[in-house]
Amino acid sequence: MNTAAASPSTRPSLGVALITGASSGIGAVYADRLARRGYDLVLVARDGARLSALAGRLQREAGVQAEVLQADLTDRADLARVEQRLQADARITLLVNNAGMAVSGTLATADIDAVERMIALNVLAPTRLAAAAAKAFAARKAGTLVNIASVLALVPEMFSGTYSGTKAYVLNLTRSLQQELGPQGVRVQAVMPGATRTEIWDRSGTPLHHLPQAMLMDVDALVDAALAGLDQGEAVTIPSLEAVHEWNALEDARRALGPFLSLQQPATRYTRAPAAAA
Numbered sequence: 001m002n003t004a005a006a007s008p009s010t011r012p013s014l015g016v017a018l019i020t021g022a023s024s025g026i027g028a029v030y031a032d033r034l035a036r037r038g039y040d041l042v043l044v045a046r047d048g049a050r051l052s053a054l055a056g057r058l059q060r061e062a063g064v065q066a067e068v069l070q071a072d073l074t075d076r077a078d079l080a081r082v083e084q085r086l087q088a089d090a091r092i093t094l095l096v097n098n099a100g101m102a103v104s105g106t107l108a109t110a111d112i113d114a115v116e117r118m119i120a121l122n123v124l125a126p127t128r129l130a131a132a133a134a135k136a137f138a139a140r141k142a143g144t145l146v147n148i149a150s151v152l153a154l155v156p157e158m159f160s161g162t163y164s165g166t167k168a169y170v171l172n173l174t175r176s177l178q179q180e181l182g183p184q185g186v187r188v189q190a191v192m193p194g195a196t197r198t199e200i201w202d203r204s205g206t207p208l209h210h211l212p213q214a215m216l217m218d219v220d221a222l223v224d225a226a227l228a229g230l231d232q233g234e235a236v237t238i239p240s241l242e243a244v245h246e247w248n249a250l251e252d253a254r255r256a257l258g259p260f261l262s263l264q265q266p267a268t269r270y271t272r273a274p275a276a277a278a
């Protein structure tokens, strides 16, 4: 991670950002960047020692308050503690729903218990945390929710279907929350990283060096682009996509299907009599 120094902040706090999965990778860089913007932090993950080291560094370097909230988000009691914090702490203005894991392999060959843990971490946890934040932010008519999805939401053929499915869920949830919470003054952004140089790859059993370098983004560049997308008011940020019109065209095509997806009658191709055999 690039830890280029910034002088301790004298800016007023922007409130508190609660970041899940802050002990490494994307979450740790969000913590760094948000601290330098003037947010106080609540850092969530399992590895308390790593979180404490990061919190200490950011307190020294950025002059913010940084608290460690050690939690295994696949554990219902730990998850409930984080939800309660989101509901009870009115200083929290930003939730980065980032903690996640991947499991390599086909459905038939993957460790199915690991797949279940992944669904708990990538789907259930961000859902419950988003719900807690949605209630709190909507009541205050302010707040920002950032959900870390993945470009694999769009291309399930490129990795495991289960991981891709969890990220498609995050994208769909985000799209729906934007409609639900936007009118109540709450910003919601989906971030869709492509392959990014973090520990997730080695942890999932797909070594980073197996990936073509041209596909791999450095984590600092990824988070800086995601925050630039947030600043620009983007609903969905795809950091590596230059041709943003391609994404907009896909969205337009998806929305154009809307009026035709639920009708009283089946399409005529399903009701025509089969052609007689020659």
Ligand SMILES: NC(=O)c1ccc[n+]([C@@H]2O[C@H](COP(=O)([O-])OP(=O)(O)OC[C@H]3O[C@@H](n4cnc5c(N)ncnc54)[C@H](OP(=O)(O)O)[C@@H]3O)[C@@H](O)[C@H]2O)c1
Residues within 6 Å of the ligand: 020, 021, 022, 023, 024, 025, 026, 027, 044, 045, 046, 047, 048, 050, 071, 072, 073, 074, 098, 099, 100, 101, 102, 121, 148, 149, 150, 151, 192, 193, 194, 195, 196, 197, 198, 199, 200, 201, 203
């Ligand atoms: N890197 C990529 O190529 C890529 C691409 C697209 C999307 N993403 C998404 O980006 C997000 C961050 O991943 P990353 O790439 O930064 O990977 P990472 O470096 O492995 O970070 C994952 C974070 O999640 C935390 N975590 C894992 N299991 C947890 C659990 N049971 N409870 C609480 N926290 C847990 C980890 O901390 P502890 O181990 O300390 O708990 C760590 O802080 C994930 O949602 C991932 O799906 C990554």
